[in-house]
Amino acid sequence: MKIAICIKQVPDSWAEKKMVNGLLDRINVDAVLNDLDEYAVEEGLRIAEAHGGNEEGAANSVTVISMGPERATEAVRKALSMGANNAILISDPKLAGADALTTSKVLASVILKGEFDIVICGTESTDARMSVVPAMIAERLSCAQLTFASAVTVDPAAKKVVITRVTEAGVDEMFGQFPVVVSVVEKINEPRYPSFKGIMAAKKKTIEVLDLSAVGISIENAWSVVVDAAPRPPRAAGIRITDDGGGGDQLVKFLTEKKLI
Amino acid sequence: MSCVLILADFIGGKNTKTTAELATAAARIGDVCAVVLAPTGQGAAYAAALVQGPISTVLVVESDGFAAHGVGAAADVLTQIIAQKNPAAVLIASHAFGKELAGRTAVKSGSGIITDAVDVAADITATQMVFGGSTTVHSKISHGTPIITLRPNSITADLKSVSPTIEMLSFDVAESSKKSTLTSSQPPVQGGRPELTEADIVVSGGRGTNGDFAAVEAFADSLGAAVGASRAATDAGWYPHSHQVGQTGKSVSPQLYVACGISGAIQHRAGMQTSKAIVVINKDPEAPIFEIADFGVIGDLFAVLPKATEGVNARKA
Ligand SMILES: Cc1cc2nc3c(=O)[nH]c(=O)nc-3n(C[C@H](O)[C@H](O)[C@H](O)COP(=O)(O)OP(=O)(O)OC[C@H]3O[C@@H](n4cnc5c(N)ncnc54)[C@H](O)[C@@H]3O)c2cc1C
Ligand SMILES: Nc1ncnc2c1ncn2[C@@H]1O[C@H](COP(=O)(O)O)[C@@H](O)[C@H]1O
Numbered sequence: 001m002k003i004a005i006c007i008k009q010v011p012d013s014w015a016e017k018k019m020v021n022g023l024l025d026r027i028n029v030d031a032v033l034n035d036l037d038e039y040a041v042e043e044g045l046r047i048a049e050a051h052g053g054n055e056e057g058a059a060n061s062v063t064v065i066s067m068g069p070e071r072a073t074e075a076v077r078k079a080l081s082m083g084a085n086n087a088i089l090i091s092d093p094k095l096a097g098a099d100a101l102t103t104s105k106v107l108a109s110v111i112l113k114g115e116f117d118i119v120i121c122g123t124e125s126t127d128a129r130m131s132v133v134p135a136m137i138a139e140r141l142s143c144a145q146l147t148f149a150s151a152v153t154v155d156p157a158a159k160k161v162v163i164t165r166v167t168e169a170g171v172d173e174m175f176g177q178f179p180v181v182v183s184v185v186e187k188i189n190e191p192r193y194p195s196f197k198g199i200m201a202a203k204k205k206t207i208e209v210l211d212l213s214a215v216g217i218s219i220e221n222a223w224s225v226v227v228d229a230a231p232r233p234p235r236a237a238g239i240r241i242t243d244d245g246g247g248g249d250q251l252v253k254f255l256t257e258k259k260l261i
Numbered sequence: 262m263s264c265v266l267i268l269a270d271f272i273g274g275k276n277t278k279t280t281a282e283l284a285t286a287a288a289r290i291g292d293v294c295a296v297v298l299a300p301t302g303q304g305a306a307y308a309a310a311l312v313q314g315p316i317s318t319v320l321v322v323e324s325d326g327f328a329a330h331g332v333g334a335a336a337d338v339l340t341q342i343i344a345q346k347n348p349a350a351v352l353i354a355s356h357a358f359g360k361e362l363a364g365r366t367a368v369k370s371g372s373g374i375i376t377d378a379v380d381v382a383a384d385i386t387a388t389q390m391v392f393g394g395s396t397t398v399h400s401k402i403s404h405g406t407p408i409i410t411l412r413p414n415s416i417t418a419d420l421k422s423v424s425p426t427i428e429m430l431s432f433d434v435a436e437s438s439k440k441s442t443l444t445s446s447q448p449p450v451q452g453g454r455p456e457l458t459e460a461d462i463v464v465s466g467g468r469g470t471n472g473d474f475a476a477v478e479a480f481a482d483s484l485g486a487a488v489g490a491s492r493a494a495t496d497a498g499w500y501p502h503s504h505q506v507g508q509t510g511k512s513v514s515p516q517l518y519v520a521c522g523i524s525g526a527i528q529h530r531a532g533m534q535t536s537k538a539i540v541v542i543n544k545d546p547e548a549p550i551f552e553i554a555d556f557g558v559i560g561d562l563f564a565v566l567p568k569a570t571e572g573v574n575a576r577k578a
Contacts (some may be wrong), residue, residue, distance in 0.1 A: 036509065100374065101367060123509065129391075129531075130376045131357065132364030135332060139365040144440035145333055148357060150502070162444075166503050168356055168458075169273045170448040174331070176441040186492075186509045187502060223373030223404040227386060232397050235553055238539075242546075243560025248568025251540065252576070254556045260462075260517045260538055261484060261573060 001051065001060045001156055001178075004116040005044040005084065006107055006137075007037040009068050009075035010127040033075035036122035038082075038191035043184050044120045045083045045192075047154050054085055059156075061085050063114065067095060067106050073207055081194035081202035088114075092211040094219060100128065102219050104136030109217050110210070112141060117178040118161060123148055123185055134183040144176020147183040263291040263349040266342065268362070269311055269319070270354040270413075271297070273448055276307070278459050279354045279411075281314030281418035286411055288315035288419070289383040291349050295425070296342060297321045298335055300328055308427050314418060316425045320346075326434035329443055332358060336365035337438035342430065343370050343406055350385050355410035356458060356511075363410045372405030379415040379514070379535065393527065394534035412535070413458045414514040449503055457487045457504060462517045463533070465489035465506055469522015469543065469562055472499045476566040477521050483573040489513065489533075491523045507532035521562045525550025542566065 012030040044062050045054070052059035063086040064079040066072050076087045090106050098106070111119055121134040138145035146152075149163035159178040164171065166185075194202070212219065241250055255261045267283040269276060280295065287293045295316045299307040304321040311319050320342060326334040339362065343351065351366070353359040355377050367374040378387035385407050389398045402408070457463060464486045466477035474488070481488045490500035492507060506513055508531040518536035523529060525541075525548055533539070534553060541554040542562045551557045558565050 100364065104364075104368065126508065129508075130364075131360050132374070132376060135361035135364045136368050138333070138440075139336065139368045142437040142440065145331070145361075145365075146441055147332075147361060168358065168456075170446055172443055172447075173445045174441050174443045180441075187496070220404070223367075224375055224400050224402045227399040227401055229391075229396055229398040232390070232395060235555075238551075238553075238555040238557060240546075240551060240554070240557040240559065243558050243565050245564075246568075247542075247558040247560045247565045248570075249572050251542075251556065251558055251565065251569045252572035255517070255540070255573075256576065258538060258555075261576070 001048070001118060001154070002114065002116045003044045003048055003060060003062045004111055004114060004119045005037070005040050005062065005064045005079065006119065006121045006133070007041065007064050007066050007075060007079055008034045008125045009066065009072035010034045010125055031071065031074065033078045034122055034125050036124055036126065036186060039184050039186050039188055040120045040122045041079045041082050041084060042189045042191040043152060044118075046189065047118065047152065051154065051156050054083070063088060063116070065107060065110055066090070067098070067103055069096070076207055077202050078194065080205045081198040082192055083198060085205070087205065087207040089207050089209045090211075090215060091209055094212055097222060098219070099222050099224060100130050100132050100136060101223050104133050104140055105217065105219065106215060107133070108137050108140035109215050111137065117159070118154065119179065119181045121181065121183040123183045134181050138181040141179065141181065144180040146174060146176055146180050149182050149184050150187045152182060152184065152188070264294045264318075264346055265291040266346065266348040266351045267293060267295050268339065268351070268353045268359070269295045269297045269307070270359070271307060272456070276310040277354070277413070277456070278418065279413040280311065281420055282413065282416050283352045283354065283411055284314035284316045285419045286381045286416055287350070287352050289381070290385055292317045294318045294320055294346065294348070296339065298327045298338060299323050301325050304429060311425060312422055313420045314423065315421065316423055319425045319427045320430055321427060322430050322432055324434055326439060330434065330439040331441060331443060332361045332365060333438040333440060334434040335362050336369060337434050338432045339366045340369040341432045348406060350407040350409060352381065353408070353410045355412045359410050363408045367408050370406055372408050373402035374408045375400055375402060376410045378409050378411050381409055381411060390535055393530055412512065412514055415535075450501070454481065455485065455487045457489055457506070457511050458513055460487035460513070461515055462486035462519070463489045463506070463513050463515045463536075464519040464521065465491065465523060465533075466494055466500070466521050467491035467523030468493035468497075470494060470499065472497065474500060476563055476570075480519070480566045480570045480573070483570045491529050520550050521566060523550055524548045525553070
């Protein structure tokens, strides 16, 4: 099986984020591998390992695909050190500030060329927080969309993927035939830490860096524009009390005064 | 006046109160047409549920493909409706299904998309809160039909009674949109409490409950509230995954959010920071959740909650 994992480098969740000219300032913050994508990497590796592994000459390959600035190689290296074999980074100055429509177009083109059987994504990037890229990739590839999976089973012979997902409407089981786009929730597994051996091996792996002309597509301007962005006034400091037996009553008094109940 | 499409928000066959909120926002822009995607034979019953909010027309499409093939099938039909009606905008509820539907429809119809809006103005400018609620952003869509997802509970719905015109439409779902297939679906165990994302009040428990949610549930029931949980609580199996609030759980914006035994990790805050009022009960005065609390009690939840529950019940008596 050819497995692709889409990963994104994002500003550290704890870093203070600022807008510059209507775009997130990505230069002056620490960047990390989107932690929700670590579950995608782990799941991809587990699927490969459960069906003959992904070492040289094995039946499967695991490729990480990322779109981002040059320095996203750090995040890509981390995925490689976890155990992925190959990596493709799409990097082009024209992609700065790309929105989900553009991102999905770029990723879908690369995925189509690579003829992958299974594409695995995280459920959301912790910076954009849209949770739409996996669905958009599925739309662009006209393939099965199996998103928000909390369990994934693959039957390589039947080219079939079955997932379990929790939705607003309950617990669903669904399936699709290769090629499929899966996104995984953080309940699905416990991502491994890169081993020393893995880190050393990752240093020798090559990252294929492509610009837009190498991908062979052109992109339009962003499809939505920021009119303005302003920091919100910080929340006014609240009331704080220490419970001395009357905390519950004071709480109810507060709720009543504020007409919250 | 141009028409504005909203997708009537049915979850598990029931119309949610988000539909009226979508209609209220859409009515600022134009004449509201509510799209109902119903199982075969149930279109009329679904449409009959839309009696509140400024809706002029209900457009009903029936297909068993919606349940069987999910987002792909819904996006296919919604795109055909957009092509036929040429609306000024399309508004959809901002939950997992709504966002994915918006995403696929945007690709299909060549439109721009904005997700997680907390407000939409008459000129189709969307307001979003980003970076954990610390920054307000206004944006507009510059391409195609603006497709915007609106967070449930963000705007006050106009609940006027209406009897909209009902129009039955007929569209086929393309084979290419039927690539994923649902094989089974178990409805959630609701236990009579309101749905988390729709509730006016949410009471959540975290690791501090130590697995015992009885006090949290009792307080929630005294307030008619929904019950939420932190990831620590759902990971431990103390409460169902579907009740997780936060980045990888549900986003809620109730009038009142009560966090009990929750430290306030950034991933938890991401799902509740836009709540109108936040009340905290935590033993540790250093817990970061206090930074965003309007009212904080430093104390043991097992002592504070029963007293508070008693107090609320006494007020009602
Ligand atoms: C990728 C990723 C995604 C995540 N997504 C989410 C998410 O969606 N939602 C989420 O909630 N978390 C999420 N997390 C986890 C998050 O980082 C925290 O680990 C989690 O929110 C902690 O839960 P907690 O506050 O219940 O537990 P803790 O951080 O352990 O806090 C427990 C609190 O309870 C207090 N306490 C203990 N006993 C009592 C008592 N008797 N009375 C009163 N107070 C008491 C303690 O003082 C402490 O402050 C995510 C993490 C990652 C890495
Ligand atoms: N620039 C990117 N490069 C690679 N994968 C991405 C990128 N952006 C988003 N993704 C994938 O899509 C998922 C959802 O992202 P989003 O829709 O931005 O919340 C992420 O968890 C990634 O798996």
